[in-house]
Amino acid sequence: MSLRYAALGLLAQQPGSGYDLLKRFEYSMANVWPATQSQLYGELNRLAAAGLIEVTDIGPRGRKEYRVTDAGRADLLRWMTNPADDPPYRSAELLRVFLLGEMPTEQARAYVASVAERAETELARYEQLRDSMDWTVDDAGFYGRAALEFGLRAEAMEADWARWLIKEIDRRAR
Amino acid sequence: MSLRYAALGLLAQQPGSGYDLLKRFEYSMANVWPATQSQLYGELNRLAAAGLIEVTDIGPRGRKEYRVTDAGRADLLRWMTNPADDPPYRSAELLRVFLLGEMPTEQARAYVASVAERAETELARYEQLRDSMDWTVDDAGFYGRAALEFGLRAEAMEADWARWLIKEIDRRAR
DNA sequence: TCCATCATGTAACCAGTTACATGATTTC
DNA sequence: GAAATCATGTAACTGGTTACATGATGGA
Numbered sequence: 001m002s003l004r005y006a007a008l009g010l011l012a013q014q015p016g017s018g019y020d021l022l023k024r025f026e027y028s029m030a031n032v033w034p035a036t037q038s039q040l041y042g043e044l045n046r047l048a049a050a051g052l053i054e055v056t057d058i059g060p061r062g063r064k065e066y067r068v069t070d071a072g073r074a075d076l077l078r079w080m081t082n083p084a085d086d087p088p089y090r091s092a093e094l095l096r097v098f099l100l101g102e103m104p105t106e107q108a109r110a111y112v113a114s115v116a117e118r119a120e121t122e123l124a125r126y127e128q129l130r131d132s133m134d135w136t137v138d139d140a141g142f143y144g145r146a147a148l149e150f151g152l153r154a155e156a157m158e159a160d161w162a163r164w165l166i167k168e169i170d171r172r173a174r
Numbered sequence: 175m176s177l178r179y180a181a182l183g184l185l186a187q188q189p190g191s192g193y194d195l196l197k198r199f200e201y202s203m204a205n206v207w208p209a210t211q212s213q214l215y216g217e218l219n220r221l222a223a224a225g226l227i228e229v230t231d232i233g234p235r236g237r238k239e240y241r242v243t244d245a246g247r248a249d250l251l252r253w254m255t256n257p258a259d260d261p262p263y264r265s266a267e268l269l270r271v272f273l274l275g276e277m278p279t280e281q282a283r284a285y286v287a288s289v290a291e292r293a294e295t296e297l298a299r300y301e302q303l304r305d306s307m308d309w310t311v312d313d314a315g316f317y318g319r320a321a322l323e324f325g326l327r328a329e330a331m332e333a334d335w336a337r338w339l340i341k342e343i344d345r346r347a348r
Numbered sequence: 349t350c351c352a353t354c355a356t357g358t359a360a361c362c363a364g365t366t367a368c369a370t371g372a373t374t375t376c
Numbered sequence: 377g378a379a380a381t382c383a384t385g386t387a388a389c390t391g392g393t394t395a396c397a398t399g400a401t402g403g404a
Contacts, residue, residue: 098202354395357398362392
């Protein structure tokens with residue numbers, strides 16, 4: 001369901017074609033809800049069939065310009081106010097942590113080190129994103145920046161945690 | 175794939191029935207990879223069919239005692255060392271943040287406040303878990319504690335972030 | 349003897365993934 | 377004329393969700 005509202009929401013912010021949406025999606029929501037081109041196009045067709053968006057124009061190369069309908073806006077708001085039926089949090093990375101005792105300490109330590117490294121790389125990428133965008137004062141910019149702030153803090157936290165865990169592993173080995 | 179390795183990993187830590195596993199699962203891995211009873215049982219049958227685990231005994235009420243095989247242990251290690259093909263991070267909560275501009279400021283603010291509250295509640299639950307368990311020195315306990323530490327830090331971070339965002343929203347409204 | 353707990357399963361469905369497929373237009 | 381970009385789609389598959397379904401055993 002979530003991708004459906006990502007698409008609907010993007011259109012609510014600004015009308016456009018699937019292709020337009022895809023580009024805006026990639027450097028924003030795809031960071032918290034990855035999806036492929038095929039998925040997005042499929043979702044747009046389903047949204048149109050459900051009357052939540054509509055085609056306002058067909059341009060060259062079969063380009064379809066979409067716009068959100070009143071019903072679509074209402075449905076978006078309904079979703080926004082119902083976080084209760086969000087899919088639950090899932091992390092394979094953390095799942096692996098539970099099982100680190102099943103491998104030699106040296107390997108477990110290396111895994112945690114790789115987690116720290118990955119977090120630092122992501123952190124750097126987010127910092128670059130932060131510095132390269134102009135966070136204009138419009139709503140999309142403001143809340144996009146807020147989501148990015150979450151990413152920055154989450155990656156920093158994760159790197160800290162991983163370094164803490166490495167120390168604990170070393171302490172335990174001694 | 176992940177649930178498969180959760181089940182395999184639990185059995186690698188300690189043999190037991192599906193029912194036994196389910197109980198150990200619920201207060202540990204289910205926090206980072208929720209699954210239902212049906213899913214777990216299905217996974218166990220598939221693991222047995224693939225020769226990664228085996229039934230060592232059938233007790234009363236059709237109870238099947240499972241044990242990991244050598245092939246299973248090898249496959250677990252293979253998965254542990256290949257974090258690259260983990261499913262990506264996904265968060266509907268953050269997705270919603272991107273779209274907060276589509277609702278009135280007052281409602282957006284309330285949503286962020288509810289995020290803060292939820293994080294604090296979860297944090298309290300994790301703190302209770304931390305204080306109620308005896309984190310013995312065995313591997314499962316050590317790494318379970320490490321995973322819990324992640325949860326504690328993540329929820330604290332999230333609550334902080336949400337409170338920060340509320341301030342930003344208020345500042346912007348003025 | 350009744351109830352809680354132990355114990356396992358099936359089937360329909362839905363969301364997301366991967367791979368493939370096609371063609372028009374603009375720019376160099 | 378070739379290459380990059382614009383632009384959209386289908387189909388098979390897999391992992392996870394929901395709802396339903398059944399029955400044995402031990403203890404009060």
